[in-house]
């Protein structure tokens with residue numbers, strides 16, 4: 001199949017591009033590099049030994065998107081193109097609603113014009129909201145989100161569901177990611193956050209490599225086994241392979257399907273620090289600080305549906321996640337070369 005990745009130069013998109021190429025699919029990327037680098041795509045091509053077609057464009061630009069969909073026939077779309085920093089979304093809600101909702105509407109409208117009927121969407125465990133019991137199951141309703149980023153995901157799921165209700169030929173697969181971490185085992189592609197990392201694993205890696213002095217653990221008094229929050233961390237290559245299964249599954253189907261993509265096992269912040277130290281052989285200096293507003297004590301996936309229906313499950317361990325995150329960070333201490 002020929003698959004269009006909107007936002008395909010980013011962290012999850014680049015790893016998914018590689019997994020698709022390795023599975024024998026062709027890849028076309030539309031990205032404006034607002035949070036990524038062309039170097040990521042170049043390295044994907046190098047690792048796959050195959051080329052990727054790239055359209056440098058804003059996914060909110062209908063003529064550019066339509067061109068990327070009609071130059072050569074496209075069989076499916078995976079929609080990664082979004083802004084994703086939770087704290088920034090609280091400060092700049094309109095930018096988040098504008099970018100994330102508009103990219104989704106534009107993709108759906110252009111797909112309609114190009115006759116493409118298969119879309120996979122990067123959703124998030126955050127849509128379960130603040131009050132859902134753990135583990136999260138796909139059959140639970142979407143809940144109240146604690147920030148505009150989360151609301152954009154919830155709203156985009158609703159938009160995609162409504163589009164599928166109106167077009168009986170459309171297939172929509174909503175993938176709710178838990179906490180993606182790690183990097184491709186080569187250490188050539190990985191997560192390269194702009195500025196101070198918001199997420200735990202890149203923060204730990206940057207402390208380990210000496211870019212930052214100290215990790216602050218956000219809260220040590222949660223009602224969890226060691227007092228720190230617990231999350232369901234998933235290796236980004238397992239996640240990437242989940243997308244290959246999802247887009248293949250969506251081809252020739254209709255209607256909406258929802259899948260949790262997580263490992264189904266929670267680890268605490270302190271467990272993550274210890275696992276990273278063991279895998280890297282480097283100590284990570286940390287202090288226990290205040291809780292971060294909006295953090296839930298713990299959540300993890302019930303990941304059985306993806307296993308049953310897609311035939312997908314995680315195969316990489318916590319040690320693999322930490323080893324590969326470190327391999328990427330130590331080989332690319334400042335991330336991708338900046339032009």
Ligand code: NAD
Pocket residue numbers: 006007008009010011012013030031032033034035036037057058059060079080081082083084099103122123124125177178179180
């Ligand atoms: P990322 O920022 O690395 O990738 C997003 C890509 O989209 C970037 O390459 C960026 O340049 C591009 N982009 C954004 N807006 C665009 C626009 N208007 N036009 C063209 N390109 C645009 O993020 P990621 O971690 O790879 O996440 C991919 C998707 O998965 C996002 O939608 C994110 O919300 C979602 N998600 C991520 C996580 C996570 O923890 N990383 C968890 C759940 C869901």
Ligand code: WQD
Pocket residue numbers: 084086124125126178179180198199200201203215216217218219228229230231269292295
């Ligand atoms: C993990 C744990 C922090 C940084 C977020 C979004 C979610 C999804 C994934 C993406 C928490 C703790 C973190 C630090 C810390 N988003 N932590 N010190 O918050 O589970 O999920 O990213 O698109 O929607 O909400 O992930 O990596 O930020 O935090 O102690 O410097 O690490 O408190 O317990 P989170 P995270």
